[in-house]
Amino acid sequence: MNAPVPSLPTIPSAPLAARPVLRERGQHEVFCGLTGIVWLHRKIQDAFFLVVGSRTCAHLIQSAAGVMIFAEPRFATAILQDQDLAGLTDANDELDRVVGRLLARRPDIKLLFLVGSCPSEVIKLDLSRAALRLSRSNPKVRVLNYSGSGIETTFTQGEDACLASMVPELPTVAAQANDPLMVVGALPDVVEDQFKRLFDALGVPVTFFPPRRSTALPTLAPGTRFLLAQPFLAATAKALEERGAKRLSAPFPFGVEGTRAWLAAATRAFGVSDEHLARVVEPSEQRARTALTQARERLSGKRIFFFPDSQLEVPLARFLSRELNMSLVEVGTPFLHQDHLGPDLAMLPADVTVSEGQDVDRQLERCRAARPDLVVCGLGLANPLEVEGLTTKWSIELVFTPVHGYEQAGDLAELFARPLVRRTRLEV
Amino acid sequence: MQLTVWTYEGPPHVGAMRVATAMRGVHYVLHAPQGDTYADLLFTMIERRQARPPVTYTTFQARDLGKDTAELFKRTARDAYERFKPDLVMVGASCTAELIQDDPAGIGQTIGLPVPVVPVEFSAYQHKENHGASETLYRLVRACTKNGAPRGERPPGPKRCNLLGPTALGFRHRDDVTEVTRLLGQLGVAVNVVAPLGASPADLARLPDADFNVVLYPEVAETTARWLTKVYAQPSVNVVPLGVGATREFVKEVAALAGVDPQPVLDAQLSRLPWYTRSVDSTYLTGKRVFVFGDATHAVAAARIATEELGFTVVGLGTYSRERAREVRAAAAKYGVEALISDDHLEVEETIARLHPELVLGTQMERHTAKRLGVPCAVISAPVHVQDFPARYSPQMGFEGANVIFDTWVHPLMMGLEEHLLTMFREDFEFADGVGASHLGGHAPQAPKLAEPELVAPVVAAPVAASPQPAPVAAAAQAPAGATALAPGWTAEAEKELKKIPFFVRGKAKRNTERFAQERGLSSITLETLYDAKAHFRS
Numbered sequence: 006m007n008a009p010v011p012s013l014p015t016i017p018s019a020p021l022a023a024r025p026v027l028r029e030r031g032q033h034e035v036f037c038g039l040t041g042i043v044w045l046h047r048k049i050q051d052a053f054f055l056v057v058g059s060r061t062c063a064h065l066i067q068s069a070a071g072v073m074i075f076a077e078p079r080f081a082t083a084i085l086q087d088q089d090l091a092g093l094t095d096a097n098d099e100l101d102r103v104v105g106r107l108l109a110r111r112p113d114i115k116l117l118f119l120v121g122s123c124p125s126e127v128i129k130l131d132l133s134r135a136a137l138r139l140s141r142s143n144p145k146v147r148v149l150n151y152s153g154s155g156i157e158t159t160f161t162q163g164e165d166a167c168l169a170s171m172v173p174e175l176p177t178v179a180a181q182a183n184d185p186l187m188v189v190g191a192l193p194d195v196v197e198d199q200f201k202r203l204f205d206a207l208g209v210p211v212t213f214f215p216p217r218r219s220t221a222l223p224t225l226a227p228g229t230r231f232l233l234a235q236p237f238l239a240a241t242a243k244a245l246e247e248r249g250a251k252r253l254s255a256p257f258p259f260g261v262e263g264t265r266a267w268l269a270a271a272t273r274a275f276g277v278s279d280e281h282l283a284r285v286v287e288p289s290e291q292r293a294r295t296a297l298t299q300a301r302e303r304l305s306g307k308r309i310f311f312f313p314d315s316q317l318e319v320p321l322a323r324f325l326s327r328e329l330n331m332s333l334v335e336v337g338t339p340f341l342h343q344d345h346l347g348p349d350l351a352m353l354p355a356d357v358t359v360s361e362g363q364d365v366d367r368q369l370e371r372c373r374a375a376r377p378d379l380v381v382c383g384l385g386l387a388n389p390l391e392v393e394g395l396t397t398k399w400s401i402e403l404v405f406t407p408v409h410g411y412e413q414a415g416d417l418a419e420l421f422a423r424p425l426v427r428r429t430r431l432e433v
Numbered sequence: 434m435q436l437t438v439w440t441y442e443g444p445p446h447v448g449a450m451r452v453a454t455a456m457r458g459v460h461y462v463l464h465a466p467q468g469d470t471y472a473d474l475l476f477t478m479i480e481r482r483q484a485r486p487p488v489t490y491t492t493f494q495a496r497d498l499g500k501d502t503a504e505l506f507k508r509t510a511r512d513a514y515e516r517f518k519p520d521l522v523m524v525g526a527s528c529t530a531e532l533i534q535d536d537p538a539g540i541g542q543t544i545g546l547p548v549p550v551v552p553v554e555f556s557a558y559q560h561k562e563n564h565g566a567s568e569t570l571y572r573l574v575r576a577c578t579k580n581g582a583p584r585g586e587r588p589p590g591p592k593r594c595n596l597l598g599p600t601a602l603g604f605r606h607r608d609d610v611t612e613v614t615r616l617l618g619q620l621g622v623a624v625n626v627v628a629p630l631g632a633s634p635a636d637l638a639r640l641p642d643a644d645f646n647v648v649l650y651p652e653v654a655e656t657t658a659r660w661l662t663k664v665y666a667q668p669s670v671n672v673v674p675l676g677v678g679a680t681r682e683f684v685k686e687v688a689a690l691a692g693v694d695p696q697p698v699l700d701a702q703l704s705r706l707p708w709y710t711r712s713v714d715s716t717y718l719t720g721k722r723v724f725v726f727g728d729a730t731h732a733v734a735a736a737r738i739a740t741e742e743l744g745f746t747v748v749g750l751g752t753y754s755r756e757r758a759r760e761v762r763a764a765a766a767k768y769g770v771e772a773l774i775s776d777d778h779l780e781v782e783e784t785i786a787r788l789h790p791e792l793v794l795g796t797q798m799e800r801h802t803a804k805r806l807g808v809p810c811a812v813i814s815a816p817v818h819v820q821d822f823p824a825r826y827s828p829q830m831g832f833e834g835a836n837v838i839f840d841t842w843v844h845p846l847m848m849g850l851e852e853h854l855l856t857m858f859r860e861d862f863e864f865a866d867g868v869g870a871s872h873l874g875g876h877a878p879q880a881p882k883l884a885e886p887e888l889v890a891p892v893v894a895a896p897v898a899a900s901p902q903p904a905p906v907a908a909a910a911q912a913p914a915g916a917t918a919l920a921p922g923w924t925a926e927a928e929k930e931l932k933k934i935p936f937f938v939r940g941k942a943k944r945n946t947e948r949f950a951q952e953r954g955l956s957s958i959t960l961e962t963l964y965d966a967k968a969h970f971r972s
Contacts, residue, residue, distance in 0.1 A: 031492075032470070032489060032490055032491075032492050032509075033467040033470070033492040034467075034470045034473070035467055035468075035470065036468055036470075036471055037466065037467060037468025037469075037471075038468075039468065040468075040471075057434075059444065059528040059529070059557065059558065060437075060440060060442075060443065060444040060528070060557070060561065061443070061444040061446075061447075061468075061469060061527060061528050061529075061557075063437050063438075063439075063440045064440055064443040064444060064447065064471075064472075065468060065469075065471045067439050067440065068471055068472075068474065068475055069471055069474075078438060080438070081436055081437060081438045082436075082437050082438075083434040083435070083436055083437075084434060084435040084436075084437050085434060085558055086434065086435060086558050086559065087556065087558045087559050089434055089558075090532070090558060096434070099434040100434065102434075103434050103436050106436065107436065123466045123468065123528075123529035124528055124529050124532055126495070127498070127529055127532045127533060128532060154466070154468070154495075155466035155467045155468030155469065155492075155494075155529075156466045156467075156493065156494050156495040156497075156498065156529070157494075157495050159467065366489075366516055383474070384473075384474035384477065384478050385470060385471075385473030385474045385477055385485065386473075386477070386485065387477065387478075388477045388478065388481060388482070388483065389477060389482075389483060389484050389485045392483040392484070
């Protein structure tokens with residue numbers, strides 16, 4: 006493994022293993038990995054996502070999107086029917102037929118993902134073989150597969166599985182002097198462009214993965230360094246490391262502190278001085294600090310409780326605690342990657358409960374008992390908790406809104422402040 | 434395998450959830466993987482329900498599959514009972530759990546809960562949401578009446594009926610129940626039980642006390658009502674009171690079963706629709722071409738209201754409920770159109786584009802389609818959207834429902850005088866095609882977008898792929914896409930004149946003129962041809 010990156014002076018390096026984690030195993034009130042398609046299909050503009058699943062899968066994606074995105078979406082579900090379950094040969098023939106029709110209709114598609122679901126996995130439909138077969142019969146299209154099933158993946162792990170399936174496709178190049186940094190994780194285009202400008206100003210060559218077009222895949226050289234932009238990319242990071250890439254450890258780029266430390270991990274690895282970094286980011290940090298002022302007044306001292314959702318919980322909690330002075334009651338996350346989240350975990354106060362997994366009814370009991378000022382939870386829980394007098398923030402918005410980096414720090418804080426402000430305004 | 438982007442109906446277990454969530458004292462233990470919990474948000478977000486649906490999911494994971502998922506189901510069911518203490522437990526499986534064959538029904542019987550345990554099982558790879566709701570209600574009613582145990586004497590007093598079919602997440606069910614209950618009250622008929630909405634298992638046990646049943650939503654309640662007729666000799670009112678005419682028939686049928694006089698209610702002029710539609714302002718509604726699509730009950734009713742009560746012309750009628758295709762086909766035959774029976778929204782979209790209606794009465798899917806095609810639309814049926822749960826009282830049924838329908842359908846249409854002004858002064862710069870009618874917010878209908886390949890190519894091409902006879906469909910589907918590009922053969926003068934025709938009928942005028950010219954073997958379309966064609970199609 007790569008050596009730990011020296012941390013910035015502001016980051017205490019508390020021993021990681023010391024923090025107790027409450028592990029829960031009961032009803033998980035979270036989305037499955039198929040949900041990631043809702044943003045991924047817009048991120049990679051020549052890719053199509055074909056879920057091989059049931060009517061439930063199709064219904065989930067259309068419901069999770071909240072509103073239906075009614076431009077012709079670049080995803081669809083091949084709904085398994087009784088006859089497909091009768092024999093796998095038939096199911097494969099059917100899949101070939103459906104894909105043939107799809108590609109005839111969308112000749113613009115260059116990358117097709119066959120996305121496994123709970124039913125396709127239970128019947129052991131081998132989508133990796135299907136992808137190979139379909140790649141051969143459709144030479145103009147790269148066909149990959151991954152699982153977004155609820156028995157394998159939780160919400161954002163769908164993106165992880167998707168990106169991991171693309172890693173073997175990244176072209177290898179010879180070691181070069183100026184091998185760029187790879188930023189890994191789907192970011193909104195506007196955020197990606199901001200980071201690109203910053204890295205350019207810092208003199209750090211950079212590529213982004215996933216790319217906006219599948220034909221522009223970033224390259225891997227021996228020892229390519231990469232920086233995770235999202236905390237839920239365990240499998241992708243592992244796949245990159247297996248190809249010889251080196252992960253730079255850093256807190257995730259939320260808020261001023263997180264963004265600075267994240268950039269610093271890159272600049273130090275690329276031999277850029279801390280002074281140069283400070284100079285380059287100064288205007289952005291100044292703006293971000295100003296943007297945070299108002300939200301801090303509203304959020305300071307308020308107690309917050311996170312239900313598990315996207316794995317963004319730990320770095321977000323760190324931001325809320327350290328930059329907005331919020332008090333953390335419980336930080337629930339579906340999956341806690343101790344290594345990737347190490348720097349963020351180290352910055353959490355000692356007294357916070359970190360929980361992994363879920364038993365939703367027990368967690369609701371803890372939440373009710375704690376009476377936090379703000380609850381971050383999924384859409385199934387939010388309105389019922391509001392009725393009980395708790396104030397909630399839908400967690401899915403944190404995934405569907407640009408929240409990374411300096412220029413979004415104020416927006417991110419505002420997402421948490423708004424529900425509280427609303428409560429104070431209403432007099433009905 | 435069926436290639437699907439959007440679905441009209443969810444899976445059958447969501448139908449079961451709609452019944453469980455509608456009721457009191459029921460808990461549904463569902464063997465399902467974690468992602469299936471998404472269904473909770475349908476109720477808490479779309480319907481803004483104030484409590485979580487009474488559903489506990491096992492949320493099994495891949496690592497559980499090698500072990501004992503049946504044991505997980507057992508434990509989950511016991512824990513759920515202990516926590517929620519329901520009067521009745523429903524047990525079942527979602528599509529994935531159906532494949533692992535743990536037999537939740539059998540387990541439910543053996544875990545020794547002190548309350549009735551009712552298995553609800555479907556074939557998830559064959560059936561859909563409405564079937565699930567219907568089966569669930571039927572199973573619950575059978576269980577709660579102890580499989581049709583003999584009932585006692587019907588209590589004396591005024592005749593009583595049950596209202597069957599309203600569920601959680603139903604299209605205007607909440608307000609329909611209020612409206613129909615009020616109407617029955619005006620007739621002197623009391624409601625015995627409303628089910629499943631608001632009913633407890635004990636209420637279901639009282640269903641046999643009623644003299645007859647009113648089936649509000651046949652998709653959900655017809656099976657149950659039939660069984661009640663067979664076992665308890667309860668007749669059913671099968672007229673669904675959607676529209677003035679149907680409501681009057683409903684009143685008569687109820688009155689006959691209850692032995693009361695319908696005349697006072699019929700004479701009371703309880704709806705404004707009959708006068709509003711006769712008032713001269715409504716003249717412009719005459720012959721408006723409407724396309725109707727929805728669940729079978731609402732689609733058939735809407736076609737009737739459109740024809741008999743608003744004076745529209747039905748140019749297309751369809752449903753996504755294959756189970757009820759027969760009644761939709763029969764209705765379509767009455768209006769001289771071919772029924773569209775399809776749950777492929779792209780096929781529906783293609784049909785709308787081809788038929789060029791002036792108003793679409795459809796579901797939220799058709800609302801989006803209509804928006805894209807620049808056609809006014811009103812929503813008449815599930816699948817539901819947050820907008821289908823308005824804060825105001827807004828029933829579809831009964832006399833007040835007819836008022837609501839009149840307003841909802843007429844408001845999206847061009848108002849009479851504005852329509853004339855648009856025709857008379859095409860060249861007013863503010864009437865330019867890009868500017869829509871003021872009642873549509875002054876925004877342009879989005880028809881021009883059709884010319885953009887990104888949007889139109891897949892939309893038009895999709896049904897081609899889905900259709901067994903691609904060629905004619907493809908040809909027909911070209912029309913909307915080509916609407917802005919003139920085919921060769923138009924003289925410059927005729928083309929200029931064509932542009933003076935309001936955009937919302939221009940496509941039709943163009944096609945009619947071209948057909949007219951083609952049928953007569955004309956090589957070019959002149960100003961004369963344009964007006965000849967106009968006169969021809971008027972006559």
